[in-house]
Amino acid sequence: MVQSTKVNRRLSKSVQSIQPSGIRRFFDLASTMDNIISLGVGEPDFVTPWNVREAAFSSLERGFTAYTANAGLLELREEISKYMSQQFALPYSPDSEVLVTVGASEAIDLAIRALVDPGDEVIVVEPTFVSYAPIVSLAGGVPVSVGTKKEDEFKVTPAQLEAAITPKTKLVMICFPNNPTGAVMTKEELELISHVIKKHDLLVLSDEIYAELSYETSHYSIARLPDMRDRTVVISGFSKAFAMTGWRLGFTLAPEDITAAMLKIHQYTMMCASTPAQYGALEALQNGLADVKKMVQSYNQRRNFIVKSYAEIGLPCHTPGGAFYAFPSIKNTGYDSGEFAEKLLLEERVAVVPGDVFGEGGEGHIRCSYATSMENLEESVRRIGRFLEKHTR
Amino acid sequence: MGVNSKEIEVLQIIEENGRVSLNTLAKMVELSEEQVEGILKKLEKEKVILSYSAVIDWSKVYDQENVTAMIDVKVTPQRGVGFDDIAKRIYRFPEVKALYLMSGAYDLSVVIEGKSMSQIARFVSDKLSTLDSVISTTTHFQLKKYKHDGVVFEDGEEDRRIVVTP
Ligand SMILES: Cc1ncc(COP(=O)(O)O)c(C=O)c1O
Numbered sequence: 001m002v003q004s005t006k007v008n009r010r011l012s013k014s015v016q017s018i019q020p021s022g023i024r025r026f027f028d029l030a031s032t033m034d035n036i037i038s039l040g041v042g043e044p045d046f047v048t049p050w051n052v053r054e055a056a057f058s059s060l061e062r063g064f065t066a067y068t069a070n071a072g073l074l075e076l077r078e079e080i081s082k083y084m085s086q087q088f089a090l091p092y093s094p095d096s097e098v099l100v101t102v103g104a105s106e107a108i109d110l111a112i113r114a115l116v117d118p119g120d121e122v123i124v125v126e127p128t129f130v131s132y133a134p135i136v137s138l139a140g141g142v143p144v145s146v147g148t149k150k151e152d153e154f155k156v157t158p159a160q161l162e163a164a165i166t167p168k169t170k171l172v173m174i175c176f177p178n179n180p181t182g183a184v185m186t187k188e189e190l191e192l193i194s195h196v197i198k199k200h201d202l203l204v205l206s207d208e209i210y211a212e213l214s215y216e217t218s219h220y221s222i223a224r225l226p227d228m229r230d231r232t233v234v235i236s237g238f239s240k241a242f243a244m245t246g247w248r249l250g251f252t253l254a255p256e257d258i259t260a261a262m263l264k265i266h267q268y269t270m271m272c273a274s275t276p277a278q279y280g281a282l283e284a285l286q287n288g289l290a291d292v293k294k295m296v297q298s299y300n301q302r303r304n305f306i307v308k309s310y311a312e313i314g315l316p317c318h319t320p321g322g323a324f325y326a327f328p329s330i331k332n333t334g335y336d337s338g339e340f341a342e343k344l345l346l347e348e349r350v351a352v353v354p355g356d357v358f359g360e361g362g363e364g365h366i367r368c369s370y371a372t373s374m375e376n377l378e379e380s381v382r383r384i385g386r387f388l389e390k391h392t393r
Numbered sequence: 394m395g396v397n398s399k400e401i402e403v404l405q406i407i408e409e410n411g412r413v414s415l416n417t418l419a420k421m422v423e424l425s426e427e428q429v430e431g432i433l434k435k436l437e438k439e440k441v442i443l444s445y446s447a448v449i450d451w452s453k454v455y456d457q458e459n460v461t462a463m464i465d466v467k468v469t470p471q472r473g474v475g476f477d478d479i480a481k482r483i484y485r486f487p488e489v490k491a492l493y494l495m496s497g498a499y500d501l502s503v504v505i506e507g508k509s510m511s512q513i514a515r516f517v518s519d520k521l522s523t524l525d526s527v528i529s530t531t532t533h534f535q536l537k538k539y540k541h542d543g544v545v546f547e548d549g550e551e552d553r554r555i556v557v558t559p
Contacts, residue, residue, distance in 0.1 A: 027557035040557035047550055130559050179559075245558075301406065301421035308420040351556055372552075374410070378417060 018134040022357025026341065030351040037380045039368040040351040042179060042325070044243035048280070049291040052242065055283030056276040064275055070267040071259075072100020072251070073278045079285040080251055088211055090221055090234060092253040099259055099266065100273050100281075104209045104237035104250035106266070109135050111205050111233040111252060112171075114261040116141040120170040125156045126359030127327070129179050129207065133359065136173075144169070147360030150329060153318050154183035154361070158192045165196070171203040174222065177210035180358045180367035181327040182303075182320020187220040194225045204232045209250070210323040212241035212292055215300045217321070223253070230255050233262075240323075241292050242284045247277040299324050302370040302377055309377075313385035314392065324371040327355065331364045333391045341366055343391070348383040394439055399424060403432050404441070411445035448544045459506045461490070461535040462513045464521065465499040467528040476500060479526050488516050499531070510534065 008016060030036060047053075071077060077094035085091040092098050101107040108131060116122055118140030124132045125146050133143035146164045148154040156174065172193075176185045185193075197204060204222060211219040223232040237250025252262060266272075306326050310317045317328035330340045337354035344350050344366075355365030370377060396404075402422050406413060419426045436442045452458045468479050476494055483503060484492045491504035503521070507513040513532070522530055538546050 021559070023557055023559050027555065030556045036556060038554075038556045041554050042558045043554060045552060045554070047553075297402070297405075301402070304423050305417060305420040308423075353557060374413070374417065374421075 014138050014140065018137050021130050021134075023130055023353060026351075026353055026357070029342065030345060033345070033349065036345065036349040036351050037372075037376050037383070038351040039370070039372065039376075039380055040353050041369050041371060042353075042367075043245040043371065044240060044295065044324075045371045045373065046243040046295050048243050048247070049284070049288055051287055051291075052244070052280045052284045056280040059276050059279035064279060066275065068100075068272045068275050068278055070272050071098070071263055072273055073275075073282065076100060076278050076282045076285075077251075079282055083285050084234075084236070084253060088208075088219055088221055089224055090253055093256075096256045097253060097259050099252045099254070099262055100278060101237075101250045101252060101266065102270050102273050103239065103248045104207065104235050105131060105248075106270060107235045107237065107250045107252045107262075108132065108205065108207065109138075110262040110265050111235065111254070111258075112136055112139045112141065113265050114258060115171055115203055115205075115233075117170075119168065121166060121168040123161065123164050123169060123172040123202075124359065125172070125174050127154070127178075127180055127355060127362035127365070128173070128175050128358055130357060130359075132173050132175075141170070142168070145360040147362075148181075148183070149361060150318065150365075154178060154181035154327070155185050155189055156193060158196045161193055161196045165200050165202070169200065169202060171205060172197060173205045173207070175207040175210075177214055177219070177320075177322020179210065179323055180325045180353065180355065180362070180365075181318075182323045182325045183318075184214060184217065184219075184321030185222075186217065187225075190220065190222045191225055194222060194228050197231070198227060202231070204228070205235060206232055207235040209235060209237050209240050211236065213296055213299055213324060214322040215296075215303060215320075219322070233258055238281050238284060241296075242281075242288060243295065244277075244280065244284065247274070247280060249273055249277045249281050299371065302374065305374070305377060306368070306370045306381075309381040313381060314388055315384065324369055326368045326370060327365050328368065329365050332393060333388070334393050335391070337363055337366055344384065344387055347390075348387045350380050350383050350387075394441070396436075396441065400432050400436065403429060404436065407433075407442070407445070411447070448542050450538070450546050452538070459508060460510055460513060461538075462505045462507075462517075463533045463535065464503040464505060464517060465495075465531040465533075466501040466503055466521065467499045467530075468501060468524075469526045469528060470500075471526065479524065482524060483521070486516070486520060488513075499529075 077098040080098050081092055081094040112135050116139045121142045121144050122136045123146055124143045136143040144164050146160050148156050206222050223229045223234050234253040238244040307319050310328055315328045317326050320326055337356050341352050341354040353367040355362035399422055415426050419429045470476050471478055488505050490506045493502045495502050505513050517530055517532055
């Protein structure tokens with residue numbers, strides 16, 4: 001896509017300051033082709049479990065078609081509060097510290113708009129989810145990339161943070177388990193960065209939407225560390241663990257003042273999240289955890305398969321501890337990640353996402369989602385193996 | 394018998410797909426091929442794994458579709474062996490696909506497969522009803538298979554995701 005450098009006077013400067021997503025660009029290319037195996041999909045390959053779908057039909061049948069409370073159905077907030085406290089030891093008050101949003105996407109936007117003033121610097125730990133930096137820019141903030149390294153297993157170090165902090169720094173955005181690297185930070189590693197964050201009196205946006213998808217260790221939230229709860233907004237949602245991407249339902253956990261501020265924006269921009277989706281989510285939390293467990297076991301098996309298989313075909317890849325992405329290095333082909341992904345698509349009809357679209361540190365890698373069938377994974381390994389034989393230097 | 398968590402994982406995978414290769418299976422559960430082979434051998438020997446089969450939609454294969462009937466059978470149990478002897482006499486007929494002892498209105502549920510309704514009718518009247526301890530039979534013909542052994546026939550729930558998403 002050609003980006004016009006001329007300033008269009010009709011459009012706001014902030015919207016013109018951001019680029020269209022690199023994922024979108026790759027989608028445009030891939031969607032023109034048939035018979036491709038896609039490892040490019042950042043969402044579950046499961047359809048939402050039936051009981052959840054059924055609960056949404058039933059809510060419509062019973063006539064629940066009106067707005068809910070701005071913050072979301074109280075029943076749902078109570079259930080979210082119980083779930084997050086039991087599952088991740090994150091107790092938050094359903095009345096004043098939980099907010100139901102239109103996807104984690106809206107939650108991230110709300111948090112940034114509630115916390116960032118024009119000119120504030122926001123540290124974005126990359127490679128990461130494509131929306132963070134643009135959302136910061138749209139709010140008038142200044143995104144500051146901190147690129148994690150493969151040698152550090154794509155975890156951010158205290159020294160890296162320290163080096164990026166200036167007097168203008170307001171907030172740090174982290175995402176573990178990470179999209180696209182699958183990296184997970186342990187309690188001890190988070191503890192080290194929390195000292196830096198506290199020393200400079202910063203806030204944290206911690207996107208934990210992949211928390212359920214943690215394979216080796218159970219998920220630990222930075223908000224649990226001493227004196228961190230009050231400076232952290234935890235972002236989560238139903239898209240990934242519950243296979244509900246199209247429902248557009250997420251939530252935040254945050255201290256009361258921040259929640260109230262986000263609620264103000266939410267109330268004027270969204271009013272409330274979709275009502276049938278909220279009823280579906282309620283069912284997901286009340287009766288869906290066994291399904292989550294089954295899906296997580298299946299992702300784990302596919303992860304194990306991918307990690308071993310990539311090693312066999314000579315595609316160096318650290319072991320992702322969470323989410324459903326592998327982020328192998330393609331450096332020994334000599335191509336940059338965009339070229340690699342394009343050639344792989346054209347020659348072998350396998351769609352992967354070039355790592356550079358996820359920001360600093362992503363170049364030289366590709367994102368391969370293993371949220372697809374075992375048959376597709378097996379075939380993709382064969383095809384990528386064949387491709388590497390031709391293209392490795 | 395005692396089965397450990399890796400063995401359960403192996404069982405769950407092959408229950409869903411009996412054709413998964415040893416190599417793939419080993420990678421999925423993080424064991425060596427030899428270890429997985431050992432597990433399969435052991436579970437086969439212990440008769441935990443009874444057979445590897447496929448669920449086939451015969452209605453799609455010209456001239457191969459069978460008629461299936463479920464027959465409720467009331468029998469007189471026999472002293473000492475209860476229902477076991479009569480069950481054994483019934484399940485040995487090759488027409489019998491499945492046999493269950495039931496609680497409730499009748500005793501045995503017999504699943505029969507045949508080429509035609511008349512073939513099944515003949516089996517019921519000639520072979521089943523004439524057994525000494527059989528008191529009565531009620532035959533239900535299956536009209537259409539929607540789901541069998543956990544597999545949904547034609548649910549159209551294919552992958553509806555677009556090819557690249559964030
Ligand atoms: C890290 C991360 N956060 C947020 C989202 C968006 O989630 P939602 O569908 O809830 O808006 C995604 C989706 O890919 C993601 O990977």
